[in-house]
Each structure stands twice: as structure tokens, then as C-alpha cells.
Amino acid sequence: MTSVDEVRYLRTEPSMAFPHGRLLALRGExxxxxxxxxxxxxxxxxxxxxxxxxxxxxxxxxxxxxxPDLLDAVPY
Structure with missing residues (x-):
């Protein structure tokens, strides 16, 4: 089980608008x-x-x- 404070990062598939995909962050649910x-x-x-x-x-x-400091600013 993961801690609520733990953040997992994901990247979407590339698209025309976002050639490198989009960055997602999952904290808890x-x-x-x-x-x-x-x-x-x-x-x-x-x-x-x-x-x-x-x-x-x-x-x-x-x-x-x-x-990259934005990675530490994912809200709860």
C-alpha cells in the first residue's frame, strides 16, 4: 500500500498538441x-x-x- 503523501508520475501518449505527452501526477486517489x-x-x-x-x-x-520544482507542488 502506498502512502497518501507519495506521488506517482505518469505520462500520456504523444499527440499532435502534446508531442511529448502530458505529465500526470497521482497522489492517493x-x-x-x-x-x-x-x-x-x-x-x-x-x-x-x-x-x-x-x-x-x-x-x-x-x-x-x-x-522541475513543480513536481514537489502536487496538491492533495
Whole structure:
């Protein structure tokens, strides 16, 4: 069982609008997507998304021009 404070990161499949996919974060039962205004809560459906490590999420942030510190700001 995972801790409520633990965050799992996922990445969606690439699309025309998001060539490197979108970054998702799952904390407990709450799923968030990284959006221009920060983390937005979304329905708990991550169909097609694959689990990635924290390091892969940091790489994604750097490649996309996001501050990797956002990974520490996933809401509850």
C-alpha cells in the first residue's frame, strides 16, 4: 500500500498538441495534470498513460521548459 503523501508520475501518449505527452501526477486517489496554471485535478482516468519515475518526470519538465520544482507542488 502506498502512502497518501507519495506521488506517482505518469505520462500520456504523444499527440499532435502534446508531442511529448502530458505529465500526470497521482497522489492517493487524486489525479492531476500539469497545465499552464499549475496542477489541475482531473477525473481518475489515466487510460493509455504509462507510469514514469521521478527522474523521468524531471527530464520531461526540463525538455518542456517547466520548472522541475513543480513536481514537489502536487496538491492533495
Amino acid at each position: 487524486t489525479l492531476h495534470v500539469l497545465a499552464p496554471d499549475g496542477w489541475d485535478r482531473v477525473a481518475r482516468t489515466a487510460a493509455g498513460a504509462r507510469s514514469i519515475t521521478r527522474e523521468e518526470a524531471e527530464d520531461w519538465c526540463e525538455r518542456e521548459g517547466w520548472n
